[in-house]
Amino acid sequence: MIFLENFFDNIKDFFFPKICIISDKKLSRENSNDFVDDKLLSGIPRLTPDDLLELREKVKADFFNSYLPFRSESPAQVLIHYLKYRGFSRIGSFLGKYYGGEYVKTFTKLERYDIICPVPLFKTKVRERGYNQSEFICSGLNSILGISQINNLIIRTRHTKSQTHLKYFERLSNVKDAFKINDTFKCKISGKSILLVDDVVTTGATMNEVIKVLRNEDIKEISAFTIASAR
Incomplete structure (x- = not known):
């Protein structure tokens, strides 16, 4: 039986090899995931303490943490691109847990x-993307934390332009008054501490607009978590 399992695994591995989306090299069977090499992932440069200090001045949460520098063609950029635009939603769950x-x-x-x-x-x-990538990051992170997860606690009330190519004040204007608390959950968040999750933060405009909406409620504490941060 073990021989047959190994045989079919070899066949599958030959015809459908798992490839690292960053290095384009074949992944070993022992790799913990199907899309990025474990050793490569562990070696990705991290945000420095000075980076985090600067970011914590931008993001108006009680506590904020992020991990990877988001630069053009950086490993973080590749991972987030596949997560958001190539349908690799499972990357979100994996990164959130990792x-x-x-x-x-x-x-x-x-x-x-x-x-x-x-x-x-x-x-x-x-509807266009098929999912909210931050929900998958949230679920992965919550597989570690094990607390109450409310995916639709915050509602985005209108379409906003992509923030990518906007200047600082354009970003602020773009997301101003674009969020509200879901009335269904208002009674459940009073006096609670909330952890807000997103994929990437740049100027903090979007994150801060959501935090502002939460501050209008009787929230005990608001913290924020992102995988990557851009400048």
Whole structure:
């Protein structure tokens, strides 16, 4: 039986090899995931303490953490591109769990979190893409935290342009008043501590607009988590 299993695994591996999306090299069977080499992932440069200090001044959360520098053609850029535009939604779950494992090692007061939720997309964007990538990151992270996850706690009330090529004040204007609390959950968040999750933060305009909406409620504490940060 073991011989047959190995035989069919070899056939599958030959005709349908798993390829690292960053290096384009074949992944070993022992690799923990189907899209990026474990050794390559562990060696990706991280945000420096100075980077994080600068970001924590931008993001108006009580606590904020991020991991990878998001630059053109960087490993983080490739991972997020596949997550958002190539249909690799599972990358979100994997990255959320992977960096969630690091998160719990560096930030031990996890009992403070009551609710975890993703930054929302507008409904037309969800239909176009098929999913909200931040929900998958959120689910992966929450597989470590094990707290209440409310994917539609925040509602995006209107379509907004992509923030990618907008200047700072254009970004602020673009997302101004674009979010609201889902009335269904208002009674459930009073006095709670919330962890907000997104894929990438740049100026903090989107994240801060969501945080502003949450601050209008009787929220105890708001923290934020992203996989990567751009400048």
